[in-house]
Amino acid sequence: MDDKNTSDYNSAIRARLLRIMQIAGLERTGLAEFTKISDSHLYALLNGTRNITGETADKIGAGFKLQGAQILNLNFEIPAQLRKSAALLEFYELYADNPEYFIETKAAMKNSYYLDRMINTTLFEKPVYVWQVKEACKEDNQHISSKQISQKLTYLADQKKLIVTRQKMKKKNGEEGKREVLVYRRPGNDETKPAAS
Secondary structure, three states, rough: OOOOHHHHHHHHHHHHHHHHHHHHHHHHHHHHHHHOOHHHHHHHHHHHHOOOOOHHHHHHOOOOOOHHHHHHOOOOOOOOHHHHHHHHHHHHHHOOOOOHHHHHHHHHHHHHHHHHHHOOOOOOOEEEEHHHHHHOOOOOOOOOOOHHHHHHHHHHHHHOOOEEEEEEEEEEOEEEEEEEEEEEEEEOOOOOOOOOO
16 A cells, blocks of 8 residues: 555545645645645546645654645654744634634634524524524534524624523423523514423
């Protein structure tokens, strides 16, 4: 498998590049900017239409304090510590305003956009609990944490796009709990009962 001309080897190298991106928390565009390798070149490497050269491996490894030969050596384990490289930390600081470069912020943006659209659905016609929003997201194949949902709904309430009130907790089995929690609804609706589960 260490024959550099085999498709197995090239597939393994692609997996290693994806692993580097995952550990570093970089999208392809972020890795392109970080390594100064064109996005189209990286795209070709990752989809298998181009094989990696020693020179390209050196360029990818440089900012992570890796040698190109280490990336190309399938017996060398890509270290998780590369996430802490000084150059990468500086890159994060320098490009903090460009969420397209980073895996976590790009995913958060997608979640945020999805929730922005969701407030216009019938779900928010009546006061709704965070857990109900999470269930609705799950039904639509969107896996967003309760914490993220709560933060986004609170933000939307601050922006006057939602009205927030307190109601007794409603459990998934329909029973009413003792403590009060926040519920959210669109403005202009006088309903006071939470949405049906």
